[in-house]
Amino acid sequence: MGARTGMHASGDNGNMAASLGEFDLIARYFTRPPRRAVLGVGDDCALLDIPPGWQLAVSTDMLVEGRHFLPGADPFKLGHKALAVNLSDLAAMGAQPLAFTLALALPAADAAWLAGFSAGLFALADAHDIELVGGDTTKGPLNVCITVMGLVRPGLALRRGGACAGDELWVSGTPGDARLALGHRRGEWTLPGDTLAALEARMDQPTPRVSLGLGLRGIATSAIDVSDGLLGDLGHVLEASGVGALLHADAIPSSAALAAQPETRRRACQLAGGDDYELLFTAPPGRHADVVAAAEAAGTPVAAIGHITATAGLTLLDAHGLSIAQHFTAFDHFRTP
Ligand code: ADP
Ligand code: MG
Numbered sequence: 001m002g003a004r005t006g007m008h009a010s011g012d013n014g015n016m017a018a019s020l021g022e023f024d025l026i027a028r029y030f031t032r033p034p035r036r037a038v039l040g041v042g043d044d045c046a047l048l049d050i051p052p053g054w055q056l057a058v059s060t061d062m063l064v065e066g067r068h069f070l071p072g073a074d075p076f077k078l079g080h081k082a083l084a085v086n087l088s089d090l091a092a093m094g095a096q097p098l099a100f101t102l103a104l105a106l107p108a109a110d111a112a113w114l115a116g117f118s119a120g121l122f123a124l125a126d127a128h129d130i131e132l133v134g135g136d137t138t139k140g141p142l143n144v145c146i147t148v149m150g151l152v153r154p155g156l157a158l159r160r161g162g163a164c165a166g167d168e169l170w171v172s173g174t175p176g177d178a179r180l181a182l183g184h185r186r187g188e189w190t191l192p193g194d195t196l197a198a199l200e201a202r203m204d205q206p207t208p209r210v211s212l213g214l215g216l217r218g219i220a221t222s223a224i225d226v227s228d229g230l231l232g233d234l235g236h237v238l239e240a241s242g243v244g245a246l247l248h249a250d251a252i253p254s255s256a257a258l259a260a261q262p263e264t265r266r267r268a269c270q271l272a273g274g275d276d277y278e279l280l281f282t283a284p285p286g287r288h289a290d291v292v293a294a295a296e297a298a299g300t301p302v303a304a305i306g307h308i309t310a311t312a313g314l315t316l317l318d319a320h321g322l323s324i325a326q327h328f329t330a331f332d333h334f335r336t337p
Pocket of ligand 2: 136
């Protein structure tokens with residue numbers, strides 16, 4: 001970290017409690033032998049080789065207590081989610097995970113919390129063969145900020161701006177589950193006990209669609225991960241691509257729990273609910289079978305839910321082809337109270 005003056009009068013460098021110091025904490029919970037990194041945790045910078053003929057894809061996502069997760073959140077699940085939301089951005093670019101850094105503000109050096117958090121973090125890191133190469137650790141309100149790095153071939157990254165008129169619009173998984181679970185947690189509605197655990201896992205431990213993103217390289221014309229709501233994130237693709245879309249709301253796959261909801265609630269969860277980290281992408285109709293094959297190879301279900309139009313704007317249709325009014329708004333940190 002940088003200057004440690006003035007603001008910290010505790011005599012411990014402004015960092016962790018004497019029992020478990022900043023450097024003990026980093027060594028114990030966040031240092032593992034380097035894998036591909038030339039130099040990992042422990043020096044002023046990490047050193048990474050980028051293989052010739054590849055580009056580095058870089059993305060950062062921050063999780064703030066009280067904003068992205070509730071105080072008292074399970075540390076194992078939080079470790080998973082903090083990395084998952086970042087891996088999801090690599091997935092949406094079709095990038096191969098390489099390495100990540102972790103900037104952590106902690107109110108206290110709580111050994112049990114750190115053990116749980118690092119276990120959740122490294123379980124997902126190992127599953128995706130991505131290594132922690134550095135970070136920063138400081139005392140403060142709980143805040144987890146991860147920067148991921150991935151590798152892409154020049155010209156093959158899945159960008160938001162590549163959707164073309166006539167492309168089919170696809171989504172992975174069953175978007176809306178995370179919002180359905182959140183509503184239960186907030187007391188907006190009550191879900192039956194037998195579906196709750198699976199839905200809460202969709203919210204607390206999302207699955208980044210990394211293999212699907214990789215499989216879509218050279219097939220998809222654009223992609224984005226659904227973090228703030230399907231309509232809002234689709235809007236980013238349409239804007240970047242200078243196109244419109246026709247979306248069949250009832251073609252969006254529903255989990256059993258979502259299908260059992262009243263239509264208005266189901267649609268609101270599917271169209272405006274955030275935190276699902278599914279991939280929304282476009283591909284030419286001639287690549288339909290290739291998309292299906294890529295999804296099968298990745299073990300991730302996908303569904304065609306509409307298509308891209310040359311005319312700007314989004315038309316939402318129900319199962320009868322009738323237009324649905326759009327009063328669903330995407331999540332925006334500075335607009336939503
Ligand atoms: P500096 O003062 O040079 O910024 P630090 O004292 O903050 O270095 O960190 C020491 C080393 O530990 C660095 O290599 C840094 O990348 C690493 N590090 C710090 N915090 C973390 C963390 N939470 N996870 C992984 N590595 C970390
Ligand atoms: Mg530092």
